[in-house]
Amino acid sequence: MDNLFVPASGTWQPVSPRLATVRRIEIGAVAAVVVVVGLVLLVLLGDLRWIGVAVAAVGLAGGAWGWSWAGRNQRSWGYTENADDLLVTRGVMFKRLVAIPYGRMQFVDVQAGPLARAFGIATVTLHTASTETAADIPGLASGEATRLRNRLTELGESRGAGL
Amino acid sequence: MAPGSDAVVEAVGHRTHPLTAVVRGALLAVAAVLGLLGSVFSGDTWGDVPAVVALGIALVGGLVLGMVVGFAGWLFTRYVIDGTELRIDSGVVTKSSRRIPYERIQSVDIAEPLVARVLGLAELRIEMAGGKDSRTSLRFLKLADARALRRVLLSRAHGDDVEQAPDERRSIITRVPPERVMIGTLLSLDFAFAAAGSLVLLVLATWFGGVVVLLGGIVPLATWLAQIVARRVLQQWNFTLSRGERGLRIERGLLSRTSQTIPVDRVQGIAVKEPFVWRRLGWQRLEVDIAGYAEHGDDDDGDSSSVLLPIADRALAAAVIAELMPSASIDVPHIAAPRRSRLFAPIGWRFRWVGADAASFVAHEGWIEQTTSIVPHRRTQSVELRQGPLQRRRRVATVEVHTPKGPVDADGRHLDEGEAREVLLAQLERARAARV
Structure with missing residues (x-):
C-alpha cells in the first residue's frame, strides 16, 4: 500500500x-x-x-x-504538526511513523554537534514517559529547531495531562 | 524521631537509624561471601590460601568495610520534610541534596532485607517518574518510623497537607497461600526445564565420576534454578493484596519482606500472563506498569516488584483488574493477524490480535505463554507504525502503543497493513478523547 x-x-x-x-x-x-x-x-x-x-x-x-x-x-524524514499530535516518519527500507500527543511530552531536547552547527542544523528530540518513544527529528534548520522546540514546549504545557 | 515532631529538628533534619552501619556491613559481608562461594564452586584457588580462610577474610573484611562506609554515610545523611518537598542531604566527600516534590511521587515502598528485618529496621523507597535515577532510598529507619513517613508522603502526594497521617483502614482482597505459589512454580516450564536439566547433568556427572565439564554446566543451571525459586517462591511468600484509601497494598516475602503501595491512578497498564500449564488449570499472573518501577531491573527484586498477583484463578484476576481499571474489559472486537503473517511467527500468528473499546487498548500474543496487555486510552504515551521490507512484501505492518518501561507491551505485530494504519489513527483519536 x-x-x-x-x-x-x-x-x-x-x-x-x-x-x-x-x-x-x-x-x-x-x-x-x-x-x-x-x-x-x-x-x-x-x-x-x-x-x-x-x-x-x-x-x-x-x-x-x-x-x-x-x-x-534525508528524503525519507518528515514531520507534521497536527492539531493534537506531532507525527514523525523516517526510513526507506524499514519505515516508521510515530505519533506523539502534545500532552504526553515530558521534555524536548535540541542538540547540535560541531559539524551540524557549522551547517546550521540541529536535532530535536521529544521525550515521553515511555522509553519506546524514539522521536528525534534530525536535520532541522537551527531557526526551525528552536521554533519547534518552543512550540512543542508551549503545547506540552498547555495540554499537559500529567502521567 | 517521628517525622515533623519538633520545629528545631525540622530545620536541621532527621537522621536515619544508627544501626544502618551494622546492616550495611552485614549486607556487604554477605555479598562478598556469596561472590566468593561462586568462584569456590567453579574451582578457583588463591595460591596457598585455603577456601575457608578466604571466606573468613571476605566475611570479616566485608563486615568491617561495610560498617565503616555505612557509618560515614549515616553520619552525613539527613532528611527534611517540609511543606512542599522531602529533601535528603547525603554524601561524605561529594555532597548531594535531592529534592522530592510531593506531587511527583509515584509510589512509596518499604523493604526489609533479612539483616535489617532482624534488627527491626526497614528501607523506604520513593519512586518518581522517569530516568534511571528516579528511585530514592532512605536506609534504614525503624519499621514504625518508615511506616509513619510513608503515610505522610502518600497523603501529601495526594495533596493533603498533613503532619501526622492516621493509619488507613485496609481490607484484604486476597492472600495467596505459599503452597499455591509453590505449585504454580513447579508447573511452570522454565522451572521444569532448569530442574530437569540440573538433574540430568547431576546424574551424568555421578555416572561418569566427576566430569568437570558437566559440573561447569550444573553451576549456571543450579543458579538459574535458585533464582527462579527465590523470585517466584521466597519473594512471593505470604503474598497479601489489600485495598486502602491510597490504593492497593502488596505485602510479601519470606526472608526479606517488602511492602509496596500501588496508587490506582498511577497504574499505566496491566499484563495478564498465562503460562502453558497454568492455562489448562485456569490460572493467571498479573503484572503492572508503573512509571519508574521497571528502571531498576538489575535490582535483586526489580522483576518481582511489578507483580500484582503471582497466581490466581480467572475470577479473582478479573476482580483485581476491575479494581484498578473499573471500565476495562478484555472482551473487545479482535483485529487478528492475517494468515500471510505466518512467515514471521509460524505458530504464534494464530494468537495475535489487538482490539479496543471505549476504555482501553488490548493486545494479545504468545502461544506458550499467552499475554494480554491492557492499556487505558488515557495512558497512551505515543503510537507507532512500522514496516520492514519483508513485511512490505507480505502487506503486513506492526503497530505499537507505547507505555512506560515495564512488563506491559501493547504491540500488534504483523497485522494487515491497512488495519494497522486504521488502529494507529483510531488509537490517536481515542487517546485524545480520553485526555480531555
Whole structure:
C-alpha cells in the first residue's frame, strides 16, 4: 500500500538537505580513513597485498553506498504538526511513523554537534514517559529547531495531562 | 524521631537509624561471601590460601568495610520534610541534596532485607517518574518510623497537607497461600526445564565420576534454578493484596519482606500472563506498569516488584483488574493477524490480535505463554507504525502503543497493513478523547 505512511491530515515537512551533506562528510571521513589504511597495507605487506586492496575496496564501496544512503535517508524524514499530535516518519527500507500527543511530552531536547552547527542544523528530540518513544527529528534548520522546540514546549504545557 | 515532631529538628533534619552501619556491613559481608562461594564452586584457588580462610577474610573484611562506609554515610545523611518537598542531604566527600516534590511521587515502598528485618529496621523507597535515577532510598529507619513517613508522603502526594497521617483502614482482597505459589512454580516450564536439566547433568556427572565439564554446566543451571525459586517462591511468600484509601497494598516475602503501595491512578497498564500449564488449570499472573518501577531491573527484586498477583484463578484476576481499571474489559472486537503473517511467527500468528473499546487498548500474543496487555486510552504515551521490507512484501505492518518501561507491551505485530494504519489513527483519536 502506497499511502500507508501518509499523515491523515496535512503533508510531511521535509528536513534540510544539509543533513545529507553533514552525513556524507562524516561517512566520507570514515571511508577515507579505511581507504588510507588499505593503501598503507598495500605498500607494507609484500605477498599479502591483496588484503590492502580488499580493505581499500571495502572503504570505497562503503563510502559510495553511504553517499547514496545519506540522500535517500534525508528524503525519507518528515514531520507534521497536527492539531493534537506531532507525527514523525523516517526510513526507506524499514519505515516508521510515530505519533506523539502534545500532552504526553515530558521534555524536548535540541542538540547540535560541531559539524551540524557549522551547517546550521540541529536535532530535536521529544521525550515521553515511555522509553519506546524514539522521536528525534534530525536535520532541522537551527531557526526551525528552536521554533519547534518552543512550540512543542508551549503545547506540552498547555495540554499537559500529567502521567 | 517521628517525622515533623519538633520545629528545631525540622530545620536541621532527621537522621536515619544508627544501626544502618551494622546492616550495611552485614549486607556487604554477605555479598562478598556469596561472590566468593561462586568462584569456590567453579574451582578457583588463591595460591596457598585455603577456601575457608578466604571466606573468613571476605566475611570479616566485608563486615568491617561495610560498617565503616555505612557509618560515614549515616553520619552525613539527613532528611527534611517540609511543606512542599522531602529533601535528603547525603554524601561524605561529594555532597548531594535531592529534592522530592510531593506531587511527583509515584509510589512509596518499604523493604526489609533479612539483616535489617532482624534488627527491626526497614528501607523506604520513593519512586518518581522517569530516568534511571528516579528511585530514592532512605536506609534504614525503624519499621514504625518508615511506616509513619510513608503515610505522610502518600497523603501529601495526594495533596493533603498533613503532619501526622492516621493509619488507613485496609481490607484484604486476597492472600495467596505459599503452597499455591509453590505449585504454580513447579508447573511452570522454565522451572521444569532448569530442574530437569540440573538433574540430568547431576546424574551424568555421578555416572561418569566427576566430569568437570558437566559440573561447569550444573553451576549456571543450579543458579538459574535458585533464582527462579527465590523470585517466584521466597519473594512471593505470604503474598497479601489489600485495598486502602491510597490504593492497593502488596505485602510479601519470606526472608526479606517488602511492602509496596500501588496508587490506582498511577497504574499505566496491566499484563495478564498465562503460562502453558497454568492455562489448562485456569490460572493467571498479573503484572503492572508503573512509571519508574521497571528502571531498576538489575535490582535483586526489580522483576518481582511489578507483580500484582503471582497466581490466581480467572475470577479473582478479573476482580483485581476491575479494581484498578473499573471500565476495562478484555472482551473487545479482535483485529487478528492475517494468515500471510505466518512467515514471521509460524505458530504464534494464530494468537495475535489487538482490539479496543471505549476504555482501553488490548493486545494479545504468545502461544506458550499467552499475554494480554491492557492499556487505558488515557495512558497512551505515543503510537507507532512500522514496516520492514519483508513485511512490505507480505502487506503486513506492526503497530505499537507505547507505555512506560515495564512488563506491559501493547504491540500488534504483523497485522494487515491497512488495519494497522486504521488502529494507529483510531488509537490517536481515542487517546485524545480520553485526555480531555
